Amino acid sequence: MLIDIIAGARPNFIKIAPIIDAISARQAAGVNIHYRLVHTGQHYDKKMSHDFFEQLDIPAPHHNLEAGSGTQAEQTGKIMTAYERLLMGKPCDLCIVVGDVTSTMACSIAAKKLNNIKVAHVEGGIRSGDMTMPEEINRIVTDSISDYFFTTSVTANDNLRRAGVSDDRIFFVGNTMIDTLYKQMPRFTKPPIWEKAGLAAGEYLIMTLHRPANVDDAGKLRELISEILLGAKGMPVIFPVHPRTAKMLDATGIKADNLHVAEPMSYLEFNYLVKNARAVVTDSGGITEETTVMGVPCMTLRDSTERPETCTTGTNELLGTHPSAIAPAFSRLFAGEWKKGQIPELWDGRTAERIVKQLIHIFALK
Numbered sequence: 001m002l003i004d005i006i007a008g009a010r011p012n013f014i015k016i017a018p019i020i021d022a023i024s025a026r027q028a029a030g031v032n033i034h035y036r037l038v039h040t041g042q043h044y045d046k047k048m049s050h051d052f053f054e055q056l057d058i059p060a061p062h063h064n065l066e067a068g069s070g071t072q073a074e075q076t077g078k079i080m081t082a083y084e085r086l087l088m089g090k091p092c093d094l095c096i097v098v099g100d101v102t103s104t105m106a107c108s109i110a111a112k113k114l115n116n117i118k119v120a121h122v123e124g125g126i127r128s129g130d131m132t133m134p135e136e137i138n139r140i141v142t143d144s145i146s147d148y149f150f151t152t153s154v155t156a157n158d159n160l161r162r163a164g165v166s167d168d169r170i171f172f173v174g175n176t177m178i179d180t181l182y183k184q185m186p187r188f189t190k191p192p193i194w195e196k197a198g199l200a201a202g203e204y205l206i207m208t209l210h211r212p213a214n215v216d217d218a219g220k221l222r223e224l225i226s227e228i229l230l231g232a233k234g235m236p237v238i239f240p241v242h243p244r245t246a247k248m249l250d251a252t253g254i255k256a257d258n259l260h261v262a263e264p265m266s267y268l269e270f271n272y273l274v275k276n277a278r279a280v281v282t283d284s285g286g287i288t289e290e291t292t293v294m295g296v297p298c299m300t301l302r303d304s305t306e307r308p309e310t311c312t313t314g315t316n317e318l319l320g321t322h323p324s325a326i327a328p329a330f331s332r333l334f335a336g337e338w339k340k341g342q343i344p345e346l347w348d349g350r351t352a353e354r355i356v357k358q359l360i361h362i363f364a365l366k
Helices: 010-028 050-055 072-089 102-115 134-145 154-162 176-187 192-196 218-231 243-252 267-276 286-294 323-334 351-362
Strands: 002-007 034-039 094-098 118-122 148-151 170-172 205-208 237-240 259-262 279-282 298-300 316-318
Touching (some): 010 034, 010 050, 154 170, 176 267, 205 218, 267 286
Parallel strands (some): 237 259
16 A cells, blocks of 8 residues: 655644654554655745754655745645646555645645545644634645544544534544654754853743734734733743744844844754743744643734644633733733643644554555
8 A cells, every 4th residue: 555645844744754653663564554755845945844854854755846935826736736747657545644734735636636546634624713824725625525534632523523524534543743742852952042042941932923914014013022022021032033924024123132033943943942931922833732742831822723722721822913912921921820731632642653553444454
């Protein structure tokens, strides 16, 4: 059996690494299961792609579709065209897509339309309810044509059932991103900014912003950052700047002694900072999962989340996107009133094993 594993962006790389490990382990045990790693080239910056392969011990891709940059439609079209060409040369038996990026949707469509190839969606069923997010469109489209769903939460299961997916196609397995986190935690690496900014464990904050609602308007971005810096009470704020945000940051004119702007960091360096931070302020989804497992307070500048378990069970709290919500949150943080949180069900580092076990059962592999 040949399985295509699709990866195109930073979150994908983190999620596929344990799946590859689990397949390789079954291969070594004599099971007739093989994979073809397909890098779509959606993220082509070295820090956003190559470093993750090196640090997470992901083998070199069998194919790189080299989609590159472009609008949503242009990127989708490039990925679909290139992946279709690959499948025409040698089809796979199953296409595994992960997460909610453009590559996830594009490759699932190409696989289904060409030869009705079976598609398995890892992290299927999550919903934010926010149709202004490109990721939400990707989730809905991918789930509408997938055959199998490997889910991270009971909420995701319920979302799929409401969409008409039968229980025999839904497999609640946990979170592969957390598999990687547990495996790599002993290898977290102190980044150069630690010494440069004079950081100490528990005495600084991490900030990441990249959502259009937060960063596409310089005035809005200025207000958010100003409130965060004010709430930090002089504590260092480390800001690894996403490429999407970099073009707007200069326009804000913000400068502060406690604001430390950095380039995008590698996985091991960034998570070293997260693990040792007093708190994280973000609009990312994946970071809220990592902070939950590491027990780090997290403030999310969004109006909705596709990962509600990080709020109901974990350390995350939705603040919304209005700057006025930031000061009260910081007051609770510094008063020691932030919730402790727990780790969600099945986020135990063995998700990929469960996924591959189910695939062996579904396809009756020996």
